[in-house]
Amino acid sequence: MKIAVLLSAGLHPVSGAPVLPRLEAQAIRMAAGLGDVGGEVVGLHAGPDAAAVAEALGQGLDRIEHVAVAAGDDPVPALAARLAEIAPDIVLAGRRSQGGEESGLVPYALARALSLPLVSDVVAAAAEPDGTLRFDQSLGRGALRRVLVRGSVVVTCHPDAPAPLAYAYGRARRGSVAALAAAPVAGRATVDTAVEERPYRRRPKIVKGAPAGGSAAERLKAATGESGAAASGRLLIQPDPEDAAREILAYLRQIGVLAAPPAPKT
Structure with a gap:
């Protein structure tokens, strides 16, 4: 079983220092549990620098593949091209990054580009003896739904998933980061990311059930x-x-x- 964990360059909410997002660290633990039954787990990051995701080596990964992408470029084409090459059985990701561009759309864009199903908000994963993948999906308010998937799938991790593994300095030293060149994407359109910034203004809370014209x-x-x-x-x-x-x-x-x-x- 091949498992790929998507990694993003997160930022600490207070200090602004590069940090591995917690949801992705939880996804690494989930991948480690699936890899224990026999499988290969690799981290995948697309960006200008791999230093922001090197912490993942101490969280349970043995190898990280870094696809060089210029700052500000869309990482989805590079990630989709590499995932198509290695053809993993499971692509694990967090629901969104941390401290950066937290759109949360990358897993969905990859699932669409690779024509794979997506199971969101997973709190537990296991492999059945017949090759079927079993996921427990959070529906909110403590409700869970059992999802069985046969074949490759994209999975996003929920905050209620098991806590990340403890950071191991020795394992981080033994891990490796492989630099890969991004394949050129023909006809890539430039996306205008200009946005308008405004100061935050608190909006009045709408009272539900208030009688119209009442006293x-x-x-x-x-x-x-x-x-x-x-x-x-x-x-x-x-x-x-x-x-x-x-x-x-x-x-x-x-x-x-x-x-x-x-x-x-x-």
Whole structure:
């Protein structure tokens, strides 16, 4: 099994120093778990310099391939060309970079360029004995979905995935960075990246459920959450456990979390 981990030049949010994004370090750990069953794991970075991703060698990678791309150029064509050459079974990436151009579109652009399926927000991955890849995809609020894929796939790592491996200085010294020349892309169009910068302006918070044309007291209740379903509950001070449980069940049925109790049989 061949596994490629996409690496980006991240920046520390406070100091601005080059740093490996945490999501990509988590993707390296996920790749290491898949590589333990028999496979080759390699990091892939496209950019002007590989120093920003050298930290990944101490996080679990043995080899990094650096495709030279000029600063400001789109890295997707160079990454797609190299991935087409090595044909990995899994392409792992973070959801977005850190501190730089955090568009989060690179995995999707690569999946489209390589005609591969993409599974986003993966928290766990495993390989079945028959070659099928099993992924647990986060759906938010603790919900997970089991996804089975046969064939090559692009995967993005979720923040709830296992924490990165501890940095090992000896492993970083033993690792290697291979410099590769980017293949020229015919007919590459230049993209105008000029943007307009404006100072941040806080926008007023929209109050949901505020009555139109209501009084000031009604609008205040809507803003503080004292209206609606919550306002219809009872205030119990040091109640008996049975009374408190009964009131909680009644409220959960009122807001639709629990079904109404079945009608007694006659």
